[in-house]
Amino acid sequence: MALAACSREYPQSALHPTADFGDQIDVLFRTIFWWAVGVFVIVEAALLFVLFRYRDRPGAADPKRVHGHTLLEVAWTLAPAVVLVFIAVPTIRTIFRTEAAPPADALTVEVIGHQWWWEFRYPDLGLVTANEMHVPQGRAVVLSMTSEDVIHSFWAPKLGGKRDVLPGRTTRIVFTPDSIGEVYGQCAEFCGESHANMRFRVMVDAPEVFALWADRQLQPAVPVDSLDEPLRQGAQVYLTKGCLACHAITGVSAGVLGPNLTHVGSRTTIASGILPNTPEGLTRWLRNPVGEKPGSLMPQIPLTDDEMALLVAYLQSLN
Ligand code: HEC
Ligand SMILES: [Cu+2]
Known part of the structure; x- marks a missing residue:
């Protein structure tokens, strides 16, 4: 166990926060941890002292017994209560701080939980994406979260605490990411068969990279008739095999049932982080969605090898 702690791979460790929300929880955790170490040392020292000082020695008389000692009883009732106060005050302060109203220039992202993927909408920018949320470094982000179906929970441990994502109610997380990079997260409330496959990523970009990404995401897809062969044929497969009923x-x-695919090619993973967004990954997904992701609401649609290759090339061109 001690060696496992030395592992360098900790993509979901709450001990390496990369946002102010995570930092506040980390400070609280470390503060309480060191107080606990202090309590441990005092208690163990007292225990060892008593063990050695009053241990049985040949010929020694029995030690004095203590019964109904009011002062002692009050003391050992009060001491833990005082310890709890020391834990409660900074904890409650952190709760209020992390629930504070967001700054006026914060970027709002609507998070919608689905069985078993995440939809991210940027109402101020008018764009929609899935499973990979991009945010700019150094700017406050407000996640305004709700669910389409059952209760989910949004948790990106490096950014901050987890919060439930509930149908018919909006919950909120406010954080300001401080370093560029990919942050891993996942659903943290059991929500059915593929709960463990309901992952997501938060891509923290430099502000100018974020602006480029957002611009790109706002571009509509090339109309099918203006596409060159063989992409046009790939789009035809998309239009004739029922994909359009669920996807936009x-x-x-x-369609609205599945993730928006306008820029699916710009994502690094598909199906909420379970497969890489490569021709092989897409083919595996389209061949057998429910096999890759138990319970998935995307049906298996029979395609010939040729149709598959055309469709995959078309999807990859949507970047
Ligand atoms: C009945 C509705 C439905 C149909 C029809 C459907 N899908 Fe899906 N699709 C979904 C749902 C729901 C998901 C999300 C699955 C998940 O991640 O759990 C999905 C996910 C995907 C993804 C992964 C997107 C991402 O970013 O994670 C791709 C790509 C995709 N579908 C392509 C297609 C194609 C191509 C077709 C037609 C051959 C198709 N779908 C037909 C509902 C549908
Ligand atoms: Cu979930």
Whole structure:
């Protein structure tokens, strides 16, 4: 166990926060940890002292017994209560700080939990994406979270505490990411068969990189008729095999049941982080969604190898 703690791979460790929310929880945790170490040392020292000082020696008389000692009883009732006060005050202060109103220039992202993927909407920018949320470094972000179906929970440990994502109610997380990079997260409330496969990533970009990303995401897809072969044929497969009933591609289809695919090619993973967004990953997913992700609401649609190759190339071109 001690060696496991030395591992360098800790993509979901709350001990390496990269946002102010995470920092506050980390400070609280470390403060309480060191107080606990202090209590431990005092208690163990007292125990060892008593063990040695009053241990049985040959010929020694029995030690004096203590019964109904009011002062002692009050003392050992009060001491833990005082310890709890020391834990409660900074804890409650942290709760209030992390629930504070967001600054006026914060970026709002609507988080919608689905069985078993995440939808991210940016109402101020008018863009929609799935499973990979981009945010700019150094700017406050407000997650305004709700669920389409059952209770989920949003948890990106490096950014901050987890919060439930409930149908019919909006919960909020406010954080300001401080370092550029990918942060891993996942659903943290059991929500059905593929709960463990309900992952997400938060990509913290430099502000100018974020602006480029947002611009790109706002571009509509190339109209099917303007596409070159063989992409046009790939789009035809998309349009004729029922994909359009559940997926949106701006200017091509407007389904709402599944993730928006307008820029699916710009994501690094698909199906909420369980497969890489490569031709192989896409093919595996389209061949057998429920096999890759038990319970997935995306049905298996029979495609020939040719149709599959055309469709995958089309999806990859949507970046
Ligand atoms: C009945 C609705 C439905 C149909 C029809 C459907 N899908 Fe899906 N699709 C979904 C749902 C729901 C998901 C999310 C699955 C998950 O991650 O659990 C999904 C996920 C995906 C993803 C992964 C997107 C991402 O960013 O994670 C791709 C790609 C995809 N579908 C492509 C297609 C294609 C191509 C077709 C047609 C051959 C198709 N889908 C047909 C509902 C559907
Ligand atoms: Cu969930």
